[in-house]
Amino acid sequence: MKAQxxxxxxxxxIAALKRMPGIGxxxxxxxxxxxxxxxxxxxxxxxxxxxxxxxxxxxxPECGFFADNGCLCTACGDPAxxxxxxxxxxxxxxxxxxxxxxxxxxLYHCLGGKISxxxxxxxxxxxxxxxxxxxKAHPGCEVILAVGSDVExxxxxxxxxxxxxxxxxxxxxxxxxxxxxxxxxxADAVTxxxxxxxxxxx
Amino acid sequence: MKAQxxxxxxxxxIAALKRMPGIGxxxxxxxxxxxxxxxxxxxxxxxxxxxxxxxxxxxxPECGFFADNGCLCTACGDPAxxxxxxxxxxxxxxxxxxxxxxxxxxLYHCLGGKISxxxxxxxxxxxxxxxxxxxKAHPGCEVILAVGSDVExxxxxxxxxxxxxxxxxxxxxxxxxxxxxxxxxxADAVTxxxxxxxxxxx
Numbered sequence: 001m002k003a004q005x006x007x008x009x010x011x012x013x014i015a016a017l018k019r020m021p022g023i024g025x026x027x028x029x030x031x032x033x034x035x036x037x038x039x040x041x042x043x044x045x046x047x048x049x050x051x052x053x054x055x056x057x058x059x060x061p062e063c064g065f066f067a068d069n070g071c072l073c074t075a076c077g078d079p080a081x082x083x084x085x086x087x088x089x090x091x092x093x094x095x096x097x098x099x100x101x102x103x104x105x106x107l108y109h110c111l112g113g114k115i116s117x118x119x120x121x122x123x124x125x126x127x128x129x130x131x132x133x134x135x136k137a138h139p140g141c142e143v144i145l146a147v148g149s150d151v152e153x154x155x156x157x158x159x160x161x162x163x164x165x166x167x168x169x170x171x172x173x174x175x176x177x178x179x180x181x182x183x184x185x186x187a188d189a190v191t192x193x194x195x196x197x198x199x200x201x202x
Numbered sequence: 203m204k205a206q207x208x209x210x211x212x213x214x215x216i217a218a219l220k221r222m223p224g225i226g227x228x229x230x231x232x233x234x235x236x237x238x239x240x241x242x243x244x245x246x247x248x249x250x251x252x253x254x255x256x257x258x259x260x261x262x263p264e265c266g267f268f269a270d271n272g273c274l275c276t277a278c279g280d281p282a283x284x285x286x287x288x289x290x291x292x293x294x295x296x297x298x299x300x301x302x303x304x305x306x307x308x309l310y311h312c313l314g315g316k317i318s319x320x321x322x323x324x325x326x327x328x329x330x331x332x333x334x335x336x337x338k339a340h341p342g343c344e345v346i347l348a349v350g351s352d353v354e355x356x357x358x359x360x361x362x363x364x365x366x367x368x369x370x371x372x373x374x375x376x377x378x379x380x381x382x383x384x385x386x387x388x389a390d391a392v393t394x395x396x397x398x399x400x401x402x403x404x
Contacts, residue, residue: 006268033295035255045218046252050246056211078204099205
């Protein structure tokens with residue numbers, strides 16, 4: 001006797017859904033059954049959206065953020081932005097959190113990672129040539145090093161500051177200290193130390 | 203100044219991912235960014251799997267389980283199965299849990315729901331004609347009413363037993379009682395009552 005099983009196309013769909021992060025075997029099966037019970041259009045809608053994203057979405061040739069293939073991203077294509085202000089982030093996914101805080105009016109630069117010899121990521125793997133080219137094109141600009149505050153991020157920020165020292169630009173780093181709304185009891189020692197170091201006059 | 207935003211194709215992908223059950227705005231954005239960072243093939247793999255499932259997967263014309271378009275499902279196409287044993291379930295998704303317990307060797311019948319006047323589901327919305335046709339084709343068969351044990355399930359089971367009373371078949375119902383591995387402290391009153399009612403000699 002053969003065990004009752006899903007058709008091959010259903011098993012293939014379950015396997016593909018399971019590849020997504022945070023979706024396990026059970027979750028993938030539940031999603032696949034949901035698609036089957038919704039009728040064909042639901043699966044076709046997602047398939048179409050995925051295909052159009054794969055076909056049309058590339059990287060902005062200036063800053064490396066997501067953009068339609070061969071086009072500038074919204075920020076780089078906007079003449080109202082302050083081109084003398086360049087915020088350097090690790091990944092394109094770091095851009096929208098900064099954008100959503102609502103006060104930044106400059107441009108971005110996505111490195112594509114941070115220097116991390118243990119993971120095999122060396123300076124030549126990052127978008128540094130494009131960064132120096134952009135800094136050269138805007139003498140007197142400010143480069144905000146908004147890479148993470150972990151060990152690799154700090155190393156990357158120091159390396160970038162060194163590389164950019166010979167150009168006409170100022171390098172700054174995001175302030176480090178207490179996160180908004182957090183009590184002292186929840187802060188770790190390094191955060192508290194940096195918050196003390198960076199204390200300001202009221 | 204325009205706010206930095208994802209390209210339209212990315213927003214479309216986020217919206218399509220968000221339609222899946224259990225995936226919220228944040229989760230959909232995280233999945234979309236994951237697809238963008240994996241490169242084009244990951245999105246195309248899932249899109250292909252979804253499209254093939256939408257194109258190729260239909261229902262078994264005998265029992266209503268998932269099957270390749272126009273084909274019998276694995277169970278209905280297997281001559282080694284006991285055709286005198288028919289397990290009636292609400293949804294195709296109820297079949298594999300029974301199959302996985304490993305002892306059932308008969309066929310299945312998916313009703314497509316349970317009688318629930320409040321939700322507008324009446325007997326004529328269920329696959330009853332096909333059920334009586336199958337029962338007629340196998341005189342002396344056993345029909346296991348494996349619909350849920352909630353109010354609508356019980357009503358559906360009683361209705362089916364009545365409808366099948368004039369045919370040459372036996373209707374049975376899944377046993378009700380304590381779930382395996384559960385202590386008495388976790389059982390609700392109705393479950394305990396049914397477990398007492400159905401107690402067996404050791």
